[in-house]
Amino acid sequence: MSAPQLRSLSLGAGVQSTRLLLLAAEGHLPGLDVAIFADTGWEPRAVYEHLDRIEREIAEPAGIPILRVSSGNIREDALGPSKRFASMPLHILNPQGTEGLSRRQCTGQYKIRPIKEQVRQLLGYPHPQRVPAGVFVEQWIGISTDEVHRAKDADVAYMKNRFPLIELGFSRSDCVRLLRSRGLGSTPKSACLGCPYHGNSQWRQLRDGSPEEWQDVVEFDHAIRKGNARATAQGTPLLGQAYLHRSRRPLDQAPIDRVTAHEWSGRQGDIFDAIADAELENGDADGCSPWSCRSGAPVSAGFDLTA
Numbered sequence: 001m002s003a004p005q006l007r008s009l010s011l012g013a014g015v016q017s018t019r020l021l022l023l024a025a026e027g028h029l030p031g032l033d034v035a036i037f038a039d040t041g042w043e044p045r046a047v048y049e050h051l052d053r054i055e056r057e058i059a060e061p062a063g064i065p066i067l068r069v070s071s072g073n074i075r076e077d078a079l080g081p082s083k084r085f086a087s088m089p090l091h092i093l094n095p096q097g098t099e100g101l102s103r104r105q106c107t108g109q110y111k112i113r114p115i116k117e118q119v120r121q122l123l124g125y126p127h128p129q130r131v132p133a134g135v136f137v138e139q140w141i142g143i144s145t146d147e148v149h150r151a152k153d154a155d156v157a158y159m160k161n162r163f164p165l166i167e168l169g170f171s172r173s174d175c176v177r178l179l180r181s182r183g184l185g186s187t188p189k190s191a192c193l194g195c196p197y198h199g200n201s202q203w204r205q206l207r208d209g210s211p212e213e214w215q216d217v218v219e220f221d222h223a224i225r226k227g228n229a230r231a232t233a234q235g236t237p238l239l240g241q242a243y244l245h246r247s248r249r250p251l252d253q254a255p256i257d258r259v260t261a262h263e264w265s266g267r268q269g270d271i272f273d274a275i276a277d278a279e280l281e282n283g284d285a286d287g288c289s290p291w292s293c294r295s296g297a298p299v300s301a302g303f304d305l306t307a
């Protein structure tokens with residue numbers, strides 16, 4: 001196989017990708033040219049602060065530029081009547097009382113799309129130019145050994161995915177330990193403030209630790225009850241009701257408080273109940289990854305950048 005034109009890190013600024021940045025900066029993984037952070041415009045303040053910090057303390061001293069790319073603000077797009085909105089995975093209560101989940105298009109639109117556009121720019125072939133065969137970026141993705149099933153090839157020939165944490169045998173807890181030893185133990189999960197995939201612990205952290213951000217998501221939750229504003233303005237509102245919390249109750253009334261030890265011990269559920277409980281509590285362990293959907297379904301950018 002020919003050599004890549006450059007090596008790029010998909011930097012979500014969560015535990016695994018921060019670990020990869022450290023590996024590169026400390027010389028254990030040589031050759032990283034650039035790191036790309038896709039900004040949905042609605043990450044928690046802690047993520048932006050962490051990103052600034054790792055840029056200042058790790059990337060810049062190592063000569064690794066961090067490029068921040070964006071294809072819009074997900075919150076503003078959901079609530080703007082004239083904005084085009086790529087659907088979030090909202091929890092739906094249908095008119096008949098059945099439950100559903102709206103299609104997840106946001107990751108493709110707000111994360112994958114701007115990264116692909118940036119990669120094409122770096123290669124010198126912006127959309128819609130065709131990227132010649134053999135011209136590609138080696139893209140490093142922070143997937144650890146405990147989530148190996150998420151490691152997949154890119155869907156375009158100009159990106160070749162590489163998973164250095166898996167190659168090196170690092171689990172998520174190995175990454176956390178290493179980050180702690182470097183004073184980065186508070187590395188946050190990277191995901192939109194109001195991501196419907198949040199578990200109860202994330203909602204509680206917001207409510208109890210960041211009242212302004214909690215107020216922001218409560219207002220958003222209320223505002224999307226009939227779906228996104230553009231659909232409503234066009235006369236095609238959601239027939240059911242949309243919620244951020246999986247209980248399908250308004251966020252400020254949802255049962256987000258911890259299940260007590262007594263309740264846990266009294267449960268008679270099987271392993272599937274246990275898994276569902278853990279997810280309800282913790283959400284997705286790693287926040288929102290551009291390159292691997294937690295549902296196992298491929299994440300599509302929803303537009304063609306394959307030429």
Ligand code: SF4
Pocket residue numbers: 040074088089104106107110111190191192194195196197287288289
């Ligand atoms: S964090 Fe959640 S809302 Fe944001 S892009 Fe990812 S899946 Fe969508």
